[in-house]
Amino acid sequence: MLLYIHIPFCDSKCFYCAFNSYTDRFHLKHEYMNALKIQLRNDIENYIIKDNKKIETVFIGGGTPSTIKAFEYEEIFEIIKPHLEKDAEITTEANPNSASYEWLESMNKLGVNRVSFGVQSFDTAKLKFLGRAHSSNSAITAIQNANEIGFKGINCDIIYGVQNDTLESMKKDFDMAFSLPITHLSAYSLTIEEGTKFFDRSSVKIDDEELSYEIFDYINNKGFHQYEISNFAKNKVSESKHNYGYWQHKEYLGVGAGAVGYVKNQRYYPSKGIEEYIKNPLINEREDISLDDIKTEKILLGFRSLNGVEKSLFDEKEMKKVDDLIEGDKLYMENERIFNKNFLLSDEIALYILD
Numbered sequence: 001m002l003l004y005i006h007i008p009f010c011d012s013k014c015f016y017c018a019f020n021s022y023t024d025r026f027h028l029k030h031e032y033m034n035a036l037k038i039q040l041r042n043d044i045e046n047y048i049i050k051d052n053k054k055i056e057t058v059f060i061g062g063g064t065p066s067t068i069k070a071f072e073y074e075e076i077f078e079i080i081k082p083h084l085e086k087d088a089e090i091t092t093e094a095n096p097n098s099a100s101y102e103w104l105e106s107m108n109k110l111g112v113n114r115v116s117f118g119v120q121s122f123d124t125a126k127l128k129f130l131g132r133a134h135s136s137n138s139a140i141t142a143i144q145n146a147n148e149i150g151f152k153g154i155n156c157d158i159i160y161g162v163q164n165d166t167l168e169s170m171k172k173d174f175d176m177a178f179s180l181p182i183t184h185l186s187a188y189s190l191t192i193e194e195g196t197k198f199f200d201r202s203s204v205k206i207d208d209e210e211l212s213y214e215i216f217d218y219i220n221n222k223g224f225h226q227y228e229i230s231n232f233a234k235n236k237v238s239e240s241k242h243n244y245g246y247w248q249h250k251e252y253l254g255v256g257a258g259a260v261g262y263v264k265n266q267r268y269y270p271s272k273g274i275e276e277y278i279k280n281p282l283i284n285e286r287e288d289i290s291l292d293d294i295k296t297e298k299i300l301l302g303f304r305s306l307n308g309v310e311k312s313l314f315d316e317k318e319m320k321k322v323d324d325l326i327e328g329d330k331l332y333m334e335n336e337r338i339f340n341k342n343f344l345l346s347d348e349i350a351l352y353i354l355d
């Protein structure tokens, strides 16, 4: 079982971001952390203890986990620790602005062994354009600090496909990232989301497939292999086991306002609003996921990543199309699993097969 914990606070709202986070509810931080503990205890009781399971990975995401003081996480870890698998991967996201040396060190002492920094770019003008509140230097310092403290995994998020991005400007960002002690790089193509400052400003996004291919090649040539459409790792052990778990369609607990859980063929959605969540952290909406939907998800996720799709999932008619795609050099088969050669075509290929 994977565990996701959501922290819905940010110091400021970036112009592209539609994640569930608030910049005006800081007075609720302590109550929110208490509410998290209630849901966490409940979910662990119902889905871990009763089913005799273990937690394989933990991911504290947001919003911005580094907006919460490290001591507020102590009890969360006390609750989780007895149920963790040995050597579990425990990641926290962090913003370069709020992830001080002390915060990183305290989180590391609590058991966090992987940190994912929202860097987006090292270029001052681009950071400003994206509405980021930190400088390039603070991102560099945060990554160096995390390395000095001894985090096993350090990820850097970079966004591309923003107005004025070119291969040359992106190379500068990646070169800077690779000059730092990172083990993982996430390169996200900008998506324009409803409800953000960038919505209705379509000129902000460059839709250039060629740029994506060039970026993938550039990162691969730097020695970081692509194991998902947006994710690159220094070596096999540096891949994010938590995210890989999603692509393998593993079950996950979703704890916190606006989190999503998936257990026993059901998705569950705790309240999105912070106040509602604090009032009742155990209320959630539930949705049955049909076997057909599970199959579609497994295929979509499998083709977006190196996980691939088990051959037995396809019926006879679909398998004919798979064989054609293997013939056409788009897919390949290994050990009874089907793999996609070009992650950018994953949706198209999945829809063609399932049509």
Ligand SMILES: C[S@@+](CC[C@H](N)C(=O)[O-])C[C@H]1O[C@@H](n2cnc3c(N)ncnc32)[C@H](O)[C@@H]1O
Binding pocket: 016, 017, 018, 019, 061, 062, 063, 064, 065, 093, 094, 095, 096, 117, 118, 119, 120, 157, 158, 159, 188, 189, 190, 191, 192, 193
């Ligand atoms: C929850 S945030 C990371 C942690 C922290 N909140 C921060 O931004 O520093 C997760 C990542 O999603 C990516 N992201 C968010 N919205 C996006 C969008 N509209 N298009 C592309 N990437 C996006 C960013 O790279 C961001 O770092």
Ligand code: SF4
Binding pocket: 009, 010, 011, 012, 013, 014, 017, 018, 019, 021, 062, 063, 064, 095, 118
């Ligand atoms: S990108 Fe990160 S810091 Fe910016 S609004 Fe989204 S969650 Fe908050």
